[in-house]
Amino acid sequence: MTLPPPTTPMRIAFLTTLVPNTLRTGSEIATRAILSVLEDLGHEVTLFAYGRAPFHVASPVETVLLATIPVESATAPRREQAAWAWRSLRSGLPISSEKYNYLPPDRLEAEIARTNPDLLIVDHVNLYPFVNGLARRLPLGVIFHDVQAISYAMVAEKSARPWWRAIYAREARLNARLERRAGAEARFSLFLSEADAEEARTRFGIAAPAVLPLFFPAPPDPAPALAPAYDIGLIGTWSWPPVRQGIAWFLYEVVPRLPPDLSIAVAGSGSETLSSDRIQRLGLVPSARAFLASLRVSAVPTTAGTGVQIKTLELAATGTPAVSTPLGVRGLDGLPETITVADGPQAFADALVEAVRRPKPRAAAAGHAWNEARRDAARQTLHDALTKLG
Incomplete structure:
Protein backbone atom coordinates (compact mmCIF):
# COMPACT_ATOMS: atom_id res chain seq x y z
CA MET A 1 0.00 0.00 0.00
CA PRO A 213 -8.83 6.17 -11.24
CA LEU A 214 -11.25 3.51 -10.12
CA PHE A 215 -10.26 0.12 -8.74
CA PHE A 216 -12.00 -2.95 -7.38
CA PRO A 217 -12.27 -2.28 -3.62
CA ALA A 218 -12.40 -5.77 -2.13
CA PRO A 219 -9.12 -7.71 -2.16
CA PRO A 220 -10.05 -10.54 -4.48
CA ASP A 221 -10.11 -13.93 -2.81
CA PRO A 222 -8.80 -16.80 -4.92
CA ALA A 223 -11.51 -17.84 -7.33
CA PRO A 224 -13.00 -21.22 -6.45
CA ALA A 225 -11.58 -24.03 -8.54
CA LEU A 226 -14.64 -25.09 -10.52
CA ALA A 227 -15.02 -27.12 -13.67
CA PRO A 228 -16.45 -24.82 -16.38
CA ALA A 229 -20.24 -24.98 -16.33
CA TYR A 230 -20.70 -22.58 -19.27
CA ASP A 231 -18.58 -21.59 -22.22
CA ILE A 232 -19.63 -17.93 -22.20
CA GLY A 233 -21.18 -15.91 -19.39
CA LEU A 234 -22.43 -12.41 -18.74
CA ILE A 235 -23.36 -10.82 -15.43
CA GLY A 236 -24.74 -7.37 -14.66
CA THR A 237 -27.76 -5.29 -13.75
CA TRP A 238 -29.67 -5.45 -17.00
CA SER A 239 -32.38 -2.87 -16.21
CA TRP A 240 -30.21 0.27 -16.69
CA PRO A 241 -30.96 1.44 -20.28
CA PRO A 242 -27.36 1.60 -21.61
CA VAL A 243 -26.69 -1.88 -20.19
CA ARG A 244 -29.97 -3.20 -21.58
CA GLN A 245 -28.92 -1.88 -24.97
CA GLY A 246 -25.67 -3.82 -24.76
CA ILE A 247 -27.33 -7.15 -23.95
CA ALA A 248 -29.77 -6.61 -26.84
CA TRP A 249 -26.81 -6.08 -29.19
CA PHE A 250 -25.20 -9.26 -27.87
CA LEU A 251 -28.34 -11.37 -28.25
CA TYR A 252 -29.35 -10.14 -31.71
CA GLU A 253 -26.00 -9.36 -33.35
CA VAL A 254 -23.37 -11.57 -31.69
CA VAL A 255 -25.15 -14.76 -30.58
CA PRO A 256 -26.35 -15.69 -34.11
CA ARG A 257 -22.67 -15.66 -35.17
CA LEU A 258 -21.61 -18.14 -32.46
CA PRO A 259 -21.44 -21.91 -33.02
CA PRO A 260 -24.63 -23.57 -31.73
CA ASP A 261 -22.68 -25.95 -29.47
CA LEU A 262 -21.42 -23.13 -27.19
CA SER A 263 -23.34 -22.72 -23.93
CA ILE A 264 -24.22 -19.17 -22.80
CA ALA A 265 -25.44 -18.06 -19.37
CA VAL A 266 -26.65 -14.61 -18.30
CA ALA A 267 -26.82 -13.76 -14.59
CA GLY A 268 -27.89 -10.70 -12.64
CA SER A 269 -31.00 -8.63 -12.00
CA GLY A 270 -33.16 -8.41 -15.12
CA SER A 271 -31.63 -11.45 -16.84
CA GLU A 272 -34.80 -13.43 -16.16
CA THR A 273 -36.72 -11.06 -18.48
CA LEU A 274 -34.47 -11.58 -21.50
CA SER A 275 -35.95 -13.30 -24.52
CA SER A 276 -33.66 -15.79 -26.25
CA ASP A 277 -33.66 -19.55 -26.74
CA ARG A 278 -29.85 -19.63 -26.88
CA ILE A 279 -29.16 -18.51 -23.32
CA GLN A 280 -29.73 -19.77 -19.81
CA ARG A 281 -31.29 -17.00 -17.70
CA LEU A 282 -30.03 -17.34 -14.12
CA GLY A 283 -31.32 -14.19 -12.43
CA LEU A 284 -29.49 -13.15 -9.26
CA VAL A 285 -26.79 -15.66 -8.35
CA PRO A 286 -25.53 -16.29 -4.77
CA SER A 287 -21.93 -15.42 -5.68
CA ALA A 288 -20.75 -13.39 -8.66
CA ARG A 289 -17.20 -14.64 -8.08
CA ALA A 290 -18.32 -18.28 -8.22
CA PHE A 291 -20.32 -17.58 -11.38
CA LEU A 292 -17.32 -16.01 -13.09
CA ALA A 293 -15.16 -18.95 -12.02
CA SER A 294 -17.61 -21.30 -13.74
CA LEU A 295 -17.05 -19.69 -17.18
CA ARG A 296 -14.51 -20.31 -19.86
CA VAL A 297 -14.79 -16.63 -20.85
CA SER A 298 -16.84 -13.63 -19.75
CA ALA A 299 -18.42 -11.22 -22.25
CA VAL A 300 -18.78 -7.45 -21.77
CA PRO A 301 -20.99 -6.24 -24.66
CA THR A 302 -21.08 -2.53 -23.77
CA THR A 303 -22.45 -0.33 -26.58
CA ALA A 304 -23.54 2.83 -24.74
CA GLY A 305 -22.78 4.83 -21.62
CA THR A 306 -19.96 6.78 -20.02
CA GLY A 307 -17.86 6.40 -16.89
CA VAL A 308 -16.02 3.16 -16.12
CA GLN A 309 -17.53 -0.26 -16.85
CA ILE A 310 -17.34 -1.80 -13.39
CA LYS A 311 -17.70 -5.36 -14.61
CA THR A 312 -14.60 -5.01 -16.80
CA LEU A 313 -12.80 -3.52 -13.82
CA GLU A 314 -13.61 -6.58 -11.69
CA LEU A 315 -12.64 -9.00 -14.45
CA ALA A 316 -9.28 -7.26 -14.92
CA ALA A 317 -8.63 -7.08 -11.16
CA THR A 318 -9.28 -10.80 -10.71
CA GLY A 319 -7.38 -11.89 -13.82
CA THR A 320 -10.50 -13.44 -15.37
CA PRO A 321 -10.45 -14.04 -19.17
CA ALA A 322 -12.95 -11.76 -20.91
CA VAL A 323 -13.89 -10.23 -24.26
CA SER A 324 -15.05 -6.62 -24.23
CA THR A 325 -16.14 -4.01 -26.73
CA PRO A 326 -13.92 -0.89 -26.90
CA LEU A 327 -16.54 1.06 -24.95
CA GLY A 328 -16.43 -1.58 -22.22
CA VAL A 329 -12.80 -0.74 -21.40
CA ARG A 330 -13.27 3.04 -21.34
CA GLY A 331 -11.20 4.66 -18.62
CA LEU A 332 -9.12 1.52 -18.01
CA ASP A 333 -5.50 1.75 -19.17
CA GLY A 334 -2.81 -0.91 -19.35
CA LEU A 335 -5.25 -3.79 -19.03
CA PRO A 336 -3.97 -7.29 -18.21
CA GLU A 337 -3.60 -9.67 -21.15
CA THR A 338 -6.63 -11.62 -19.95
CA ILE A 339 -8.89 -8.89 -21.44
CA THR A 340 -9.42 -9.04 -25.23
CA VAL A 341 -10.98 -6.03 -26.98
CA ALA A 342 -13.05 -6.67 -30.11
CA ASP A 343 -15.02 -4.14 -32.16
CA GLY A 344 -18.10 -5.16 -34.14
CA PRO A 345 -20.35 -8.22 -33.79
CA GLN A 346 -18.32 -10.59 -36.00
CA ALA A 347 -15.01 -9.71 -34.34
CA PHE A 348 -16.65 -10.03 -30.92
CA ALA A 349 -18.05 -13.47 -31.76
CA ASP A 350 -14.71 -14.61 -33.21
CA ALA A 351 -12.88 -13.50 -30.07
CA LEU A 352 -15.32 -15.42 -27.87
CA VAL A 353 -14.88 -18.58 -29.95
CA GLU A 354 -11.09 -18.21 -29.76
CA ALA A 355 -11.29 -17.78 -25.98
CA VAL A 356 -13.42 -20.89 -25.60
CA ARG A 357 -11.40 -23.10 -27.97
CA ARG A 358 -7.97 -21.83 -26.77
CA PRO A 359 -8.59 -20.59 -23.24
CA LYS A 360 -6.20 -18.17 -21.56
CA PRO A 361 -5.10 -19.08 -18.03
CA ARG A 362 -6.44 -16.96 -15.19
CA ALA A 363 -3.86 -14.41 -14.02
CA ALA A 364 -4.81 -13.44 -10.49
CA ALA A 365 -1.38 -12.03 -9.57
CA ALA A 366 -1.18 -9.75 -12.61
CA GLY A 367 -4.73 -8.58 -12.07
CA HIS A 368 -4.05 -7.82 -8.40
CA ALA A 369 -0.94 -5.77 -9.25
CA TRP A 370 -2.86 -3.79 -11.88
CA ASN A 371 -5.67 -3.11 -9.40
CA GLU A 372 -3.31 -1.97 -6.62
CA ALA A 373 -1.57 0.46 -8.96
CA ARG A 374 -4.94 2.07 -9.68
CA ARG A 375 -5.72 2.21 -5.95
CA ASP A 376 -2.46 4.09 -5.33
CA ALA A 377 -3.32 6.55 -8.11
CA ALA A 378 -6.79 7.10 -6.65
CA ARG A 379 -5.31 7.91 -3.24
CA GLN A 380 -3.04 10.52 -4.80
CA THR A 381 -5.90 12.12 -6.76
CA LEU A 382 -8.14 12.45 -3.71
CA HIS A 383 -5.22 13.63 -1.58
CA ASP A 384 -4.49 16.39 -4.10
CA ALA A 385 -8.14 17.46 -4.34
CA LEU A 386 -8.52 17.73 -0.57
CA THR A 387 -5.15 19.43 -0.10
CA LYS A 388 -6.20 22.22 -2.47
CA LEU A 389 -9.14 22.95 -0.17
CA GLY A 390 -6.67 23.81 2.57
Missing part, protein backbone atom coordinates in the same frame (compact mmCIF):
# COMPACT_ATOMS: atom_id res chain seq x y z
CA THR A 2 1.45 3.36 -1.07
CA LEU A 3 0.08 6.39 0.80
CA PRO A 4 0.66 10.04 -0.16
CA PRO A 5 1.88 12.47 2.52
CA PRO A 6 -0.71 12.91 5.30
CA THR A 7 -3.10 15.84 5.38
CA THR A 8 -5.05 17.23 8.30
CA PRO A 9 -7.88 14.76 9.01
CA MET A 10 -11.25 16.11 7.96
CA ARG A 11 -14.83 15.34 8.97
CA ILE A 12 -16.39 14.45 5.64
CA ALA A 13 -20.11 14.08 4.98
CA PHE A 14 -20.47 11.72 2.02
CA LEU A 15 -23.86 11.77 0.28
CA THR A 16 -24.57 8.94 -2.14
CA THR A 17 -27.54 7.17 -3.64
CA LEU A 18 -27.29 3.74 -1.98
CA VAL A 19 -25.54 2.39 1.09
CA PRO A 20 -22.82 0.20 -0.50
CA ASN A 21 -23.35 -2.65 1.90
CA THR A 22 -22.92 -5.23 -0.84
CA LEU A 23 -20.95 -5.36 -4.07
CA ARG A 24 -24.07 -6.16 -6.11
CA THR A 25 -23.98 -3.24 -8.52
CA GLY A 26 -21.34 -1.17 -10.26
CA SER A 27 -22.48 1.93 -8.41
CA GLU A 28 -21.99 0.26 -5.02
CA ILE A 29 -18.56 -1.06 -6.01
CA ALA A 30 -17.42 2.39 -7.14
CA THR A 31 -18.72 4.07 -3.97
CA ARG A 32 -17.08 1.44 -1.74
CA ALA A 33 -13.76 2.07 -3.52
CA ILE A 34 -13.98 5.84 -2.97
CA LEU A 35 -14.89 5.39 0.71
CA SER A 36 -11.95 3.05 1.22
CA VAL A 37 -9.55 5.66 -0.18
CA LEU A 38 -10.91 8.36 2.15
CA GLU A 39 -10.38 5.99 5.06
CA ASP A 40 -6.86 5.17 3.84
CA LEU A 41 -6.12 8.92 3.95
CA GLY A 42 -7.23 9.12 7.57
CA HIS A 43 -10.44 11.12 7.19
CA GLU A 44 -13.54 10.66 9.37
CA VAL A 45 -16.41 9.85 7.03
CA THR A 46 -20.14 9.82 7.72
CA LEU A 47 -22.21 8.30 4.94
CA PHE A 48 -25.68 9.63 4.06
CA ALA A 49 -27.59 7.33 1.73
CA TYR A 50 -30.76 5.45 0.96
CA GLY A 51 -31.14 1.69 1.17
CA ARG A 52 -33.10 -0.93 -0.65
CA ALA A 53 -36.13 -2.26 1.19
CA PRO A 54 -35.80 -4.47 3.16
CA PHE A 55 -32.46 -3.24 4.51
CA HIS A 56 -30.47 -5.71 6.61
CA VAL A 57 -26.74 -5.51 6.03
CA ALA A 58 -24.48 -3.15 8.00
CA SER A 59 -22.62 -0.38 6.19
CA PRO A 60 -18.79 -0.36 5.99
CA VAL A 61 -18.63 3.16 7.59
CA GLU A 62 -20.70 5.23 10.02
CA THR A 63 -23.99 5.71 8.23
CA VAL A 64 -27.14 7.82 8.38
CA LEU A 65 -29.80 5.79 6.55
CA LEU A 66 -32.10 8.38 4.99
CA ALA A 67 -34.87 5.93 4.07
CA THR A 68 -35.48 2.61 2.36
CA ILE A 69 -36.76 3.18 -1.16
CA PRO A 70 -37.29 1.40 -4.48
CA VAL A 71 -34.28 2.04 -6.68
CA GLU A 72 -34.10 -0.02 -9.87
CA SER A 73 -36.62 1.22 -12.42
CA ALA A 74 -37.27 -2.28 -13.71
CA THR A 75 -38.49 -3.53 -10.33
CA ALA A 76 -39.97 -0.35 -8.81
CA PRO A 77 -43.78 -0.28 -8.47
CA ARG A 78 -45.55 1.57 -11.25
CA ARG A 79 -46.92 4.13 -8.79
CA GLU A 80 -43.35 5.00 -7.80
CA GLN A 81 -42.26 5.35 -11.41
CA ALA A 82 -45.26 7.60 -12.06
CA ALA A 83 -44.36 9.70 -9.00
CA TRP A 84 -40.79 10.14 -10.27
CA ALA A 85 -42.07 11.29 -13.66
CA TRP A 86 -44.65 13.67 -12.12
CA ARG A 87 -42.08 15.26 -9.81
CA SER A 88 -39.70 15.62 -12.77
CA LEU A 89 -42.34 17.46 -14.81
CA ARG A 90 -43.00 19.83 -11.89
CA SER A 91 -39.38 20.49 -10.91
CA GLY A 92 -37.58 20.42 -14.24
CA LEU A 93 -35.06 17.98 -12.77
CA PRO A 94 -34.23 14.67 -14.47
CA ILE A 95 -36.18 11.57 -13.49
CA SER A 96 -32.80 10.11 -12.54
CA SER A 97 -32.63 12.79 -9.81
CA GLU A 98 -36.26 12.69 -8.72
CA LYS A 99 -36.10 8.96 -8.01
CA TYR A 100 -33.92 9.93 -5.01
CA ASN A 101 -36.06 12.87 -3.88
CA TYR A 102 -37.64 11.30 -0.79
CA LEU A 103 -36.62 13.86 1.86
CA PRO A 104 -37.35 17.61 1.75
CA PRO A 105 -34.07 19.40 0.95
CA ASP A 106 -34.16 21.39 4.20
CA ARG A 107 -34.43 18.19 6.22
CA LEU A 108 -31.66 16.50 4.23
CA GLU A 109 -29.39 19.52 4.66
CA ALA A 110 -30.16 19.61 8.39
CA GLU A 111 -29.24 15.91 8.72
CA ILE A 112 -25.89 16.60 7.07
CA ALA A 113 -25.19 19.82 8.98
CA ARG A 114 -25.89 18.04 12.28
CA THR A 115 -22.58 16.16 11.94
CA ASN A 116 -20.68 19.48 11.64
CA PRO A 117 -18.64 18.40 8.61
CA ASP A 118 -15.63 20.19 7.17
CA LEU A 119 -16.57 19.05 3.67
CA LEU A 120 -19.52 17.58 1.81
CA ILE A 121 -18.84 15.18 -1.06
CA VAL A 122 -21.79 14.47 -3.35
CA ASP A 123 -21.21 11.05 -4.86
CA HIS A 124 -23.47 11.02 -7.96
CA VAL A 125 -24.44 14.36 -9.44
CA ASN A 126 -28.14 13.31 -9.40
CA LEU A 127 -28.24 14.28 -5.72
CA TYR A 128 -26.70 17.73 -6.10
CA PRO A 129 -29.99 19.70 -6.43
CA PHE A 130 -31.12 18.56 -2.99
CA VAL A 131 -28.08 19.91 -1.11
CA ASN A 132 -26.70 22.75 -3.21
CA GLY A 133 -27.90 25.16 -0.51
CA LEU A 134 -25.07 23.82 1.65
CA ALA A 135 -22.51 25.03 -0.90
CA ARG A 136 -22.85 28.51 0.62
CA ARG A 137 -22.01 27.18 4.09
CA LEU A 138 -19.23 24.63 3.59
CA PRO A 139 -16.92 23.33 0.85
CA LEU A 140 -18.66 20.91 -1.51
CA GLY A 141 -17.20 18.53 -4.08
CA VAL A 142 -18.95 16.36 -6.67
CA ILE A 143 -17.98 12.95 -8.04
CA PHE A 144 -19.36 12.22 -11.51
CA HIS A 145 -19.67 8.44 -11.90
CA ASP A 146 -20.50 9.10 -15.55
CA VAL A 147 -21.74 11.91 -17.77
CA GLN A 148 -25.43 11.10 -17.86
CA ALA A 149 -26.22 13.73 -20.48
CA ILE A 150 -24.13 11.70 -22.92
CA SER A 151 -25.33 8.29 -21.69
CA TYR A 152 -29.00 9.20 -22.15
CA ALA A 153 -28.31 10.84 -25.52
CA MET A 154 -26.73 7.56 -26.70
CA VAL A 155 -29.77 5.61 -25.57
CA ALA A 156 -32.17 8.11 -27.17
CA GLU A 157 -30.35 7.89 -30.50
CA LYS A 158 -30.72 4.10 -30.62
CA SER A 159 -34.28 3.87 -29.23
CA ALA A 160 -36.67 2.39 -31.76
CA ARG A 161 -39.90 3.80 -30.30
CA PRO A 162 -40.56 7.56 -30.62
CA TRP A 163 -41.84 8.02 -27.07
CA TRP A 164 -38.79 6.39 -25.53
CA ARG A 165 -36.59 8.48 -27.80
CA ALA A 166 -38.35 11.61 -26.50
CA ILE A 167 -38.11 10.55 -22.84
CA TYR A 168 -34.39 9.75 -23.02
CA ALA A 169 -33.66 12.90 -25.03
CA ARG A 170 -35.35 14.94 -22.30
CA GLU A 171 -33.26 13.16 -19.65
CA ALA A 172 -30.14 14.02 -21.65
CA ARG A 173 -31.07 17.74 -21.82
CA LEU A 174 -31.97 18.00 -18.13
CA ASN A 175 -28.86 16.12 -17.04
CA ALA A 176 -26.68 18.39 -19.17
CA ARG A 177 -28.14 21.41 -17.38
CA LEU A 178 -27.61 19.80 -13.98
CA GLU A 179 -24.08 18.59 -14.71
CA ARG A 180 -23.05 22.02 -15.98
CA ARG A 181 -24.45 23.69 -12.86
CA ALA A 182 -22.87 21.24 -10.41
CA GLY A 183 -19.49 21.50 -12.10
CA ALA A 184 -19.60 25.31 -11.94
CA GLU A 185 -20.66 25.55 -8.30
CA ALA A 186 -18.67 22.72 -6.67
CA ARG A 187 -15.20 23.35 -5.23
CA PHE A 188 -13.87 20.29 -7.06
CA SER A 189 -15.20 17.85 -9.67
CA LEU A 190 -13.88 14.32 -10.01
CA PHE A 191 -14.53 12.03 -12.99
CA LEU A 192 -13.81 8.33 -13.37
CA SER A 193 -12.29 8.50 -16.85
CA GLU A 194 -10.24 10.96 -18.89
CA ALA A 195 -12.88 10.86 -21.65
CA ASP A 196 -15.54 12.04 -19.20
CA ALA A 197 -13.26 14.76 -17.84
CA GLU A 198 -12.58 16.01 -21.37
CA GLU A 199 -16.32 16.10 -22.11
CA ALA A 200 -16.77 18.15 -18.93
CA ARG A 201 -14.17 20.64 -20.11
CA THR A 202 -15.51 21.06 -23.62
CA ARG A 203 -19.26 20.55 -23.13
CA PHE A 204 -19.85 22.02 -19.68
CA GLY A 205 -16.96 24.45 -19.32
CA ILE A 206 -15.70 22.85 -16.10
CA ALA A 207 -12.29 24.42 -15.68
CA ALA A 208 -10.22 21.81 -13.82
CA PRO A 209 -11.88 18.38 -13.71
CA ALA A 210 -9.67 15.70 -12.18
CA VAL A 211 -9.67 12.00 -13.03
CA LEU A 212 -10.12 9.59 -10.12
